[in-house]
Amino acid sequence: MNALLELEGVTLELGEREVLHDVSFRVQRGETKVILGASGSGKTTILRLMLGLTRPDRGAIRIAGHDIARLSERDLQRDCRQQMAMVFQNAALFDSLTVRENVGYRLWEQRNMPDDEIEKIVEDSLRFVGLDDVLDKMPGELSGGMRKRVGIARALASGAQVILYDEPTAGLDPINTCVVTQHILELKAKHATQIVVTHDIETANHVADSVLMIQRGRVVFEGTPDALHRSDNPVVRAFINPDCRPVRPPASGPDIRPST
Numbered sequence: 509m510n511a512l513l514e515l516e517g518v519t520l521e522l523g524e525r526e527v528l529h530d531v532s533f534r535v536q537r538g539e540t541k542v543i544l545g546a547s548g549s550g551k552t553t554i555l556r557l558m559l560g561l562t563r564p565d566r567g568a569i570r571i572a573g574h575d576i577a578r579l580s581e582r583d584l585q586r587d588c589r590q591q592m593a594m595v596f597q598n599a600a601l602f603d604s605l606t607v608r609e610n611v612g613y614r615l616w617e618q619r620n621m622p623d624d625e626i627e628k629i630v631e632d633s634l635r636f637v638g639l640d641d642v643l644d645k646m647p648g649e650l651s652g653g654m655r656k657r658v659g660i661a662r663a664l665a666s667g668a669q670v671i672l673y674d675e676p677t678a679g680l681d682p683i684n685t686c687v688v689t690q691h692i693l694e695l696k697a698k699h700a701t702q703i704v705v706t707h708d709i710e711t712a713n714h715v716a717d718s719v720l721m722i723q724r725g726r727v728v729f730e731g732t733p734d735a736l737h738r739s740d741n742p743v744v745r746a747f748i749n750p751d752c753r754p755v756r757p758p759a760s761g762p763d764i765r766p767s768t
Contacts, residue, residue, distance in 0.1 A: 510573070511534035511535060511536055511570075512535055512536060512537045512571070512572060512669065512670065512701055513534070513535040513558065513570070513571050513572075513670060513701075513703075514533075514534045514535070514568075514569070514570045515531055515532055515533055515534075515554070515557070515558075515567065515568075515569050516532050516567055516568045516569075516570070517530050517531075517532055517566060517567035517568070518530070518531045518532070518557065518564045518566070518567035518568070518569060519531070519564060519565050519566040519567055520553065520557070520562065520564050520565055520725075521565050526725060527550055527553055527725050528550050528553060528554070528557075528564075528722075528725040528726075529725050529726050530567070530726070530727075531550075531554065531567070531722070531725070531726070531727055532567075532727070533720050533727070533730060535670075535701060535703060536701075537669075537699075537701055538699035538700070538701055539701060539702075539717050539718065540692070540695075540696045540700075540701075540702040540703075540704065540715055540716060540717045541702070541703050541704070541716065541717065541718050541719070541720060542703075542704045542705075542706060542711070542712040542715065542716035542718070542719045542720070543703065543704070543705045543706075543719075543720050543721075543722065544706060544707070544709070544712050544719050544720065544721045544722075544736075544747075545707060545721055545722045545723055545747075546707055546723065546747065547707060549722050549723050549724060549725065550722055550724070550725040551705040551706075551707075551722065552674055552675075552705060553725075554705070554722075555594070555672050555674055555703070555705055557569055558571070558592065558672065558703070559588075559589060559592060559594070559672075560576045560579070560581075560584040560588060560589065563577055564577060571588045571591065571592075571670075572588075572591060572669075574588060576588050590668070591668055591669045591670060592668050592669070592670045592671075592672055593614075593662070593663035593664075593666040593668035593670070593671050593672070594663065594671075594672045594673075594674065595656070595659045595660055595662075595663050595671065595672065595673045595674065595676055596659060596674055597674045597675040597676075597678055597679075599647070599652075599655035599656055599658065599659040600659070601647040601655055601658060601659065601662075602647070603646070603647055603648060605646075605647075606643070606644050606645065606646060607634070607639070607642050607643055607644070607645050607646075607647070607650070607658055608627075608630055608643040608644060610647065610658060610662055611630045611633055611634060611658065611661050611662045611665050612626050612627070612629070612630040612665060613662070614662070614665070614666045615629065615630075615665060615666070629665050629667075630643075630661075630665055631643070633661040633662070633664040633665040634658070634661045636661065636664060636691070636694075637657040637658070637660050637661045637664075637691055638657070638687075639654060639657055639658060639661065642654065642658075651684075652679060652680060652684070653680050653681070653683075653684030653687060653688065656676060656677075656680065656684070656688050657687070657688065657691065660676075660688070660691055660692075664695075669701060670701045670702070670703065671695065671700060671701070671702045671703075672702075672703050672705075673692070673702065673703070673704045673705060673706075674705050675705060675706055675707070675708075676688050676692065676704065676706065676711070677689065677706065677708055677711050678706075678707075678708075685711075689711060689714050689715060692704065692715045693714065693715055696715060696717075702715075704716070709747070709748060712733060712736070713733050716732075716733050717732075718730065718731065718732060719731065719732070719733055719736050721736070721744060721747070723743055723747075728741060728743045728744060729741060729743075729744050736748070
């Protein structure tokens, strides 16, 4: 089966620092792949490479058969970026636009369908995330969880083949984390192609068909969530079950109790 998206031997260097080293993986149509790793491991950089915002020093990135490293900026926009939509970590909504305008922004920019059609797509997308009652609110009137959900609605409205998520549950309370996770699962049930970048092992457990774990720019694991938890790789084990035993106070030392 031909992959919808493929990285092959991708290496990226920034100055003397190697950010990614020989990263390879595939994403099939209808698959939800989680890219898991600690902060600074290179996860978000992979998303930037997929969008063509950064070009690799070595290796190939193919989207629907197109090697984006060989495309001009114009062809990249036409052939690749139009097939993807990003749900940003901080939602990245336009503060001066209403929710309605934010969700339909890409469609109105393209001007390739009637306004009433766009309005229906916008309303349906917001209804999917349970926010069809905030159409005319401004982003500043929404909670952090609501802004994340508007970001998902905007990605849906775009009609993109692939939805990319950058830390979709970061900074959310448990209830909103559950809500956002549920929306990703609902899209998974509809066979949407999704790539979820996260450091949250619980999010990975819930939504992933497959997990790619990276550390310091290198792939250390790829497989199912079950296989991840069975892995005997010490790097994987340390990430899944970090040693958080309390630190014992020193036997002697300065008195650091707060003054009364």
